[in-house]
Amino acid sequence: MASTTPIKQSPSAGGRLNPLDLFDVRAELSDEERMVADTVARFVDEQVLPIIRDAFEKHYFPRELISQVAELGLLGSSIDGYDCAGLNSICYGLICQELERGDSGLRSFVSVQSSLVMYPIHAFGSEEQRQRWLPAMAKGDAIGCFGLTEPHGGSDPGNMKTHAKKDGGDWLLTGSKMWITNGSIADAAVVWAMTDEGVRGFIVEKDMPGFTAQEIENKFSLRASVTAALFFDNVRVPAENMLPGVLGLKGPLSCLTQARYGITWGVIGAAQACLDESLNYAGDRVLFGRPLTHNQSVQQRLANMARRITTAQLLSLHLGRLKDRGTLSPTQVSLAKWNNCRAALDIARDARDLLGGSGISAEYVPVRHMLNLESVITYEGTETIHQLVVGKELTGINAF
Numbered sequence: 149m150a151s152t153t154p155i156k157q158s159p160s161a162g163g164r165l166n167p168l169d170l171f172d173v174r175a176e177l178s179d180e181e182r183m184v185a186d187t188v189a190r191f192v193d194e195q196v197l198p199i200i201r202d203a204f205e206k207h208y209f210p211r212e213l214i215s216q217v218a219e220l221g222l223l224g225s226s227i228d229g230y231d232c233a234g235l236n237s238i239c240y241g242l243i244c245q246e247l248e249r250g251d252s253g254l255r256s257f258v259s260v261q262s263s264l265v266m267y268p269i270h271a272f273g274s275e276e277q278r279q280r281w282l283p284a285m286a287k288g289d290a291i292g293c294f295g296l297t298e299p300h301g302g303s304d305p306g307n308m309k310t311h312a313k314k315d316g317g318d319w320l321l322t323g324s325k326m327w328i329t330n331g332s333i334a335d336a337a338v339v340w341a342m343t344d345e346g347v348r349g350f351i352v353e354k355d356m357p358g359f360t361a362q363e364i365e366n367k368f369s370l371r372a373s374v375t376a377a378l379f380f381d382n383v384r385v386p387a388e389n390m391l392p393g394v395l396g397l398k399g400p401l402s403c404l405t406q407a408r409y410g411i412t413w414g415v416i417g418a419a420q421a422c423l424d425e426s427l428n429y430a431g432d433r434v435l436f437g438r439p440l441t442h443n444q445s446v447q448q449r450l451a452n453m454a455r456r457i458t459t460a461q462l463l464s465l466h467l468g469r470l471k472d473r474g475t476l477s478p479t480q481v482s483l484a485k486w487n488n489c490r491a492a493l494d495i496a497r498d499a500r501d502l503l504g505g506s507g508i509s510a511e512y513v514p515v516r517h518m519l520n521l522e523s524v525i526t527y528e529g530t531e532t533i534h535q536l537v538v539g540k541e542l543t544g545i546n547a548f
């Protein structure tokens with residue numbers, strides 16, 4: 149099993165570099181950022197790693213972790229006020245990184261709650277909506293989900309079929325959403341629907357008549373996370389549940405920029421766990437009379453993993469500083485989401501192979517991370533979609 153040592157130490161003069169942080173990104177962090185990373189790392193080591201394999205194998209989300217992540221202030225951590233921690237973007241990134249070192253499913257839970265539910269309520273909601281939902285969501289007393297993707301094609305959200313019509317003071321919502329994280333455990337769904345005015349966001353509550361959520365069973369990826377289909381059959385949504393502060397696709401797309409930013413950090417954690425496991429395994433495994441690590445081709449593979457992790461760390465760190473300065477562009481997030489997810493998935497696949505037959509066993513982390521990362525590279529915009537975003541920036545031509 150991988151060692152569970154969080155990445156704490158900076159290199160001492162003349163000593164070896166930290167294999168999981170070759171460029172000493174840790175030294176670039178403030179005391180507060182380091183403290184957040186260490187606190188979450190400890191939580192992951194003590195509370196997540198001991199149970200996550202069982203949750204993944206048995207295909208359930210370990211709900212007992214919700215109150216613990218809430219107590220640590222990890223839900224809506226970037227929001228100021230409303231019982232939220234008000235941390236900067238680097239802290240949010242480090243939270244995602246350490247959680248995903250545990251499992252992408254837990255990081256997905258926190259990403260959705262924070263970036264896709266609490267963020268739009270905070271940014272686009274009425275004061276009443278903020279007061280009602282944000283403190284409860286920060287405490288983990290209310291769970292949220294985000295409904296954008298529809299069964300006929302998530303990459304093209306402009307072709308939205310779910311619609312809402314005004315009926316007196318209320319709205320009537322009809323349609324369906326697919327692949328919704330937290331969907332069947334959510335108390336409230338932020339649902340995006342087409343109206344006569346354009347796309348609008350609605351807070352749909354779990355007991356509203358006509359609203360049903362059905363868990364998607366038998367996933368081979370993100371098994372320690374709940375994914376559901378949502379159905380809306382003429383759901384009567386009161387006017388006060390509409391998000392008044394945004395109209396058009398820029399509403400959901402701005403939420404995705406927040407969540408994708410966190411993903412760029414999260415996948416680094418999964419990749420670090422795979423490199424850590426590979427180093428331990430290859431150091432112990434004796435073949436042809438010497439440990440695997442004595443072979444040039446094995447060292448090249450390990451070095452390649454470290455190179456890609458380092459590149460991803462530097463991208464995310466810079467992205468976070470840009471975000472905190474308020475100059476971040478969605479294209480920059482797309483490039484980093486593409487780069488970092490691809491790097492992490494390739495690392496997980498290579499780590500799986502380096503472990504030979506053991507690589508397919510749940511006793512070792514690479515195969516679980518590898519399977520999870522197949523979702524992470526697909527959701528929040530597939531790799532192709534992010535490449536096309538960058539292509540559009542370069543050429544000015546929309547090739548979607």
Ligand SMILES: Cc1cc2nc3c(=O)[nH]c(=O)nc-3n(C[C@H](O)[C@H](O)[C@H](O)COP(=O)(O)OP(=O)(O)OC[C@H]3O[C@@H](n4cnc5c(N)ncnc54)[C@H](O)[C@@H]3O)c2cc1C
Pocket residue numbers: 260293294295296297298299300301302303304326327328329330370375523526527528529530531532533547548
């Ligand atoms: C585990 C999981 C959790 C998720 N959670 C959520 C959630 O909480 N909320 C939510 O709203 N959604 C969620 N999603 C949905 C996710 O965002 C979508 O799956 C994703 O956007 C892709 O949409 P799709 O699956 O419909 O694939 P499609 O859009 O049908 O794409 C199919 C393929 O076509 C490619 N493609 C698309 N357009 C082009 C083009 N112009 N040129 C070339 N190739 C193209 C894609 O890259 C992909 O390879 C989740 C998905 C998963 C798997």
